[in-house]
Amino acid sequence: xxxxxxxxxxxLRRHLLGIEGLSPQEITxxxxxxxxxxxxxxxxxxxxxxxxxxxxxxxFFEDSTRTRTSFELAGKRLxxxxxxxxxxxxxxxxxxxxxxxxxxxxxxxxxxxxVRHPQSGAVSLLSDKVNCAVINGGDGSHxxxxxxxxxxxxxxxxxxxxxxxxIAICGDILHSRVARSNIHLxxxxxxxxxxIAPNTLLPxxxxxxxVEVFQNMSEGLKDVDIVMMLRLxxxxxxxxxxxxxxxxxxxFGLDEAKLSNAKENxxxxxxxxxxxxxxxxxxxxxxxxxxxxSEQVEMGVAVRxxxxxxxxxxxxxxxxxxx
Ligand code: NCD
Numbered sequence: 127x128x129x130x131x132x133x134x135x136x137x138l139r140r141h142l143l144g145i146e147g148l149s150p151q152e153i154t155x156x157x158x159x160x161x162x163x164x165x166x167x168x169x170x171x172x173x174x175x176x177x178x179x180x181x182x183x184x185x186f187f188e189d190s191t192r193t194r195t196s197f198e199l200a201g202k203r204l205x206x207x208x209x210x211x212x213x214x215x216x217x218x219x220x221x222x223x224x225x226x227x228x229x230x231x232x233x234x235x236x237x238x239x240x241v242r243h244p245q246s247g248a249v250s251l252l253s254d255k256v257n258c259a260v261i262n263g264g265d266g267s268h269x270x271x272x273x274x275x276x277x278x279x280x281x282x283x284x285x286x287x288x289x290x291x292x293i294a295i296c297g298d299i300l301h302s303r304v305a306r307s308n309i310h311l312x313x314x315x316x317x318x319x320x321x322i323a324p325n326t327l328l329p330x331x332x333x334x335x336x337v338e339v340f341q342n343m344s345e346g347l348k349d350v351d352i353v354m355m356l357r358l359x360x361x362x363x364x365x366x367x368x369x370x371x372x373x374x375x376x377x378f379g380l381d382e383a384k385l386s387n388a389k390e391n392x393x394x395x396x397x398x399x400x401x402x403x404x405x406x407x408x409x410x411x412x413x414x415x416x417x418x419x420s421e422q423v424e425m426g427v428a429v430r431x432x433x434x435x436x437x438x439x440x441x442x443x444x445x446x447x448x449x
Contacts, residue, residue: 137436140446141253141260144269145310153278153311159432160279160425167203167427176435177206180237184210185227186263187218187243192398192423193263193272197240200430206237224248225255232256237438241265246303259437267301267362272433273397274307276426278315280418281352283425284393289316294346294388296322297356297378297405300329301363304397305356309335322346324378326367343378347387354395355380355406371404381407393418 135151145153166172182201186194194210201208211231218227224243231239238259241249246266253260264270282288293312299305299321312319319337321328332339340346347353358374368374375381380394394410394417402408411417440446 138440138445140437140440141262142271142433142437143250143253143260143262145271145274145307145314146269148310148314150314150316153275153314156275156429156432156436157279157282159436160275160429161283163203163428163431164279164283164425167424167431172203173205174203175205177201177204177237177438180206180438181235182206182208182238182240182434183231183236184208184263185213185231185239185241186211187213187224187241187248188264190242190263192426193242193270196423196426197261197263197430197434199427200434201238203427204431204434206434209236224252228252228255232258237441238434259441261433261437264303267303267306269307269310270303270397271307272426272429273304274311275433276422276429277304277308277354277395277397278311279425279429280395280422281393284418284421285351288312291317291351292320292349293317293352293354294320294322294340294350295354295356296343296346296380298327298358298367299323299332299356300327300367301359302356306335308354309337313337320346320350322378324368324374343380343384344387347384347392350388350392352393352395353380353385353388354397355400356397357399357401358404375404379403379405379407380410382410385410392416395419395422397422 135155137152137155184194184197198208236258240261240263241252242263243249243265246268249262249265262269262271295305309319313336321337322340322343396419400411
């Protein structure tokens, strides 16, 4: 389809704040554009100039290895100027509010702000106050849209499609923005989602999200195509959510015996950071026949390049001038 064709489907939004509410067409546009960057990222020369002259600020109020580095690489590979704001050395430590920090950065005319924040809803709040595009790099236990996109890209490249697949998301669903974004994306794209977790680590009324819920790994993993493991987010827990790590691993940790219930070629996924021996057996995490954990990280850069490119294209377009 011609890029100038006005009827071609487009991602007509200023921001990427979450997966909830995106149409299958919008998700497909983001995934298809990401696909174009996978090969480029495997070449010796990874550089393009589509973001030349653009400024991207990574504003991370929470720790991150993968997401922050991935956005930084994505912006640089597209020729943009990328600034990393470390909250530890910023005026946030002097008591500046989130909105004041955002307004200060906004006054320097960035094109894209990538924001991670410990509170659900904080990134959306901030996006109302700035003129640039905003990408949610993870807000509390709410959403982490680029993670769900990179997971979907990994699955689509391995299995060719998303519709009709059965995917089990296992572990600390309650605190996981990765789970929430994945549930929205996979449901929207016609996959079937199962959640497997102890009662204490499931959000209230979770069935309303259109998922099947299991509290037994062997039952929940029966014939699934994908097993997506989640980290126990102990930094978000106050109180006891499970008796002990050993007990948790016995019941909910992924090991050979539990995995044997899944389809023979089922893929193992994990968004990282991974706690070996807590939610996943170390050998399984490194089983390169089945584990696609490194591939997820690789796809993350391509997805973030696509998101940065599409959102900055939109900044130039007439439809967005008055938004
Ligand atoms: C996740 C996150 O921060 O939400 N990590 C990531 O971005 N890859 C999951 C986690 O912290 O467990």
